[in-house]
Every structure is written in structure tokens, then in C-alpha cells.
Amino acid sequence: MKFAYYPGCSLETSGKEYDLSTRAVSKHLGIELTEVPDWSCCGATAGHSTSHLLALALPARNLALAEKTGLDVTAPCAACYQRLALACHELNHNPQLREKVNEITERPFHGKIKVISILEVISSVGLEQIRAQVVKPLKGLKIAAYYGCLLVRPRAIQIDDTENPQIIEQIMQAAGAEPVDWPHKTECCGASLAVSNEEVAIPMVSRILKAAALSGANCLVCACPLCHFNLDMRQLKVNRLQGTNYHLPVFYFTQLLGVAMGLNPQDLSLHTHFVDTGQVLKLVG
């Protein structure tokens, strides 16, 4: 299996664990990733909040570059995935608009490739295949699978059910972990407001942590660098500001998959989180 790989800005910095673990796990599973040459930012929330046309043109440039590789493109970052997939959808359904956007980017995108989230890429290997690679089952890990909003909404690009998705649970179950039932898996964590209005984002983070803790989970598993940073770094703040004492490590699903497949912990960057992961990982042995 071969895919073009669009890492996106945060995977170079605050989300580097996601980049490292995605590359390591993909390699192990025989998925070949080719980084999109000369990729640029997808525009994220700032883009679509400012201009509809800009929110199409910025991803369109990257889609055109990816298309040149002749491969479908995958983006691990949920925000990048949403932006690229939505632009692709809209450009494919509106030829006039595509022409206009192509004129702006001066890099024609012909709509010949698909945008696929890394969750779909990895699950397409097959759960049996994944199970066969597990050398260290994640026994003892009770995970709260957290999807956030970007992967399951809007409908045109959702990768799974918008209210009760299962794809993370299935992959984690194949790796030997035990998913818990909990109500907040697609509730927004407020990451887009976290810098500009932290006092609005903190209660949103806190609600999610509370639901996860009440469900008996001992960690959260996500697939988005924005959710990760928000739930991991701000967990300490929630504790400080609200007098709680949550200790819920937040993992990328690729990190835990890597652990189960016996990959080198250094390559999965398990030591760079704000909430220490050691205690919980001890449960795996």
C-alpha cells in the first residue's frame, strides 16, 4: 500500500509524537508513505473563518502537489484531513469553482486522487492483519477513544458515524486494549479557542476529562494533534484551576499501536507528553 503523506504544520512541532509514531507504525505494517513535496499549510480554522475562497485555495495547492505523486493522500492531523477532504469534495462537485480555484493556485487539481484519514488507512490493513502483528497486547489498558469533531463532521467527509464512531475502538481492541463506553467521544474540546480564549476552552476540556474518568478509563486515545495538545497540556491547568486530580495520559492511537507491535518506545516518543505516560504503560508490562 502506498500513499502520499501530508504531515501538516503541527506534526513538525507540538504534534511530533504523532508524526513519529505514524511513520513507524505504517512502515511496520507495510504502508509506504511519500511526503507531499513542498506542501504548505491547509489554512486550518483561521482560513475558513476568514475567506471561503482562501479555505479552498490553500488545500487545493496541496491536493495538486499530492496528485502529482499519483497516490491518494493521507493526513494524520484531523484538522488537515478535514480541510483537504472538504476542499476535495467541494472542488469535485463544482467544476466552475474548481476552475476558479485552479486559476488562483496556478497549479491545476484534476480531482483524480482521494483524501483518506490515517485511521482509515491503518484500518484498511485489516483487523486480522493488525492482530497478527501484536506482540505485546495492551492488556490492562482501559481506553476512552476520543474522536473530537473534525473526523466525524460534516457528513460529506465523515470517516465514521457522527454520534457513535467505532474505528478507534476496533483498532485498539485488535491491539488488546479494552475500550470503555462513554458519552463524550465526539464532543468538541475547544482547541480552536484555546489560545485566544482559554477560559472558554478549559471547561470544555474539563467536561471531557470528567466523562472519561467516570467511565473508568485509564487513558484517552486520540487521532488529532490539536485535541492531543489541548487535553494533555491543559489537563494540568484543569487540575490546578478546578481542584481536580485527573491523571489521564492522552495517547495517539498510533503510539499505542506501536507499543502493541513492540516498536522501540523512543520511536513512538512516549516520553514527551505533559501528563506522564509511564504509570499507565506499566500496566502493559
Next chain:
Amino acid sequence: MEIIRLNESEDRDFIERVSRESGQAVENCYQCGKCTAGCPVAFAYDLMPHQVMRMVQMGLKEEVLRCQSIWLCASCVTCTVRCPRNIDVAMVMDTLRIMARRKGMVPPGRGRNVALFNNNFLGSIQKYGRLFEFATMAMFNLKTGQPFREASTGLTMLRRGKLKLSVTKPRGLEEINRIFEKVRQAEKEV
């Protein structure tokens, strides 16, 4: 409670403009309130999502464009997928935010920092082609008058290799700059 008077000064074609730009049949909203019920940021809003919709229907342009909610909307799209009238409420929020910006309206209250953040973010993309997290944060802190906000978080990140003091620029910088310019140009024409 503020009393809103419907008089001649209301903008009668506001609903038509919002519908056209957002591609949404705003007139279809029947005020069930489901959008508001599921909105995770409603606790911080000054106008609830269903109120925003109603005020658009009533042509209360000024009131809608100067609310904080259109800036605080986290774009989580929950309202959209749950609306029984199939209205993309999140898209309407986006459209209103874009309209307010285009009119040069100063975002009120908490909206101010959202706009500032977005501008800094896009500034970084135009300049470097990618988000330069470090510079964007530093600039945001300076502009909001709190230069040392998150300094200890930044230091921890730096130590763990999660913050870079430079940015990897793509080669096509001029190209990206041109995209921004051309978008600006194209939008002037509409």
C-alpha cells in the same frame, strides 16, 4: 432583556445575502433549538445559535454581526449534523464571521482575540507558507499585552523538541503569497 424594534431600518435583504453566501436556506429554520442544545460553546455565547438564525431571518443585520457568538463558534459542526431542517448552521456562522470582517467591524469582547489569533495565523502562512508556531504565539502574546503567557509551557516544549525556533519553509513561498493576493483580488470583485 433588550427590546428589538422591527422598523424600516432593518436590512430586508440580509437574509437573502446570508443564504446566497452560505448556500443555506436560512428561511427553513423553524426554531426547534436543537442547534443550541448541542452546542458545546453555548455557555459562553451572547446569542444562542437558534437566536442567530432567527435574527438573520428577521434581517437584524447589525445585531447579528456584532455578537460575540459568531467569533466564539468553535466550528465543531454539531449543530449542522443535528439540524432537522438540514441547515448547515456552522457554515452560516462562518459566513457571518466573514461578513463582519469584510465590513471592518471590530469584534466585540471575546471575539477580539479570536480575530487577532486568526490574523496572526494567516500572517504566518502568508509569510512562511506554514504555521510558525513559536513566532505566532509570541506575536499573539505581544499584541494581547501578555508577553510571558505560557512561557513555562513553551520552555517544556522546547526541551522536549516540540517547539522549533525556526520554520521549515516550502519552496513555493512566492506562490503562496500570490494565492493570498489573488484571493483578495477575486473577493473585491464580488
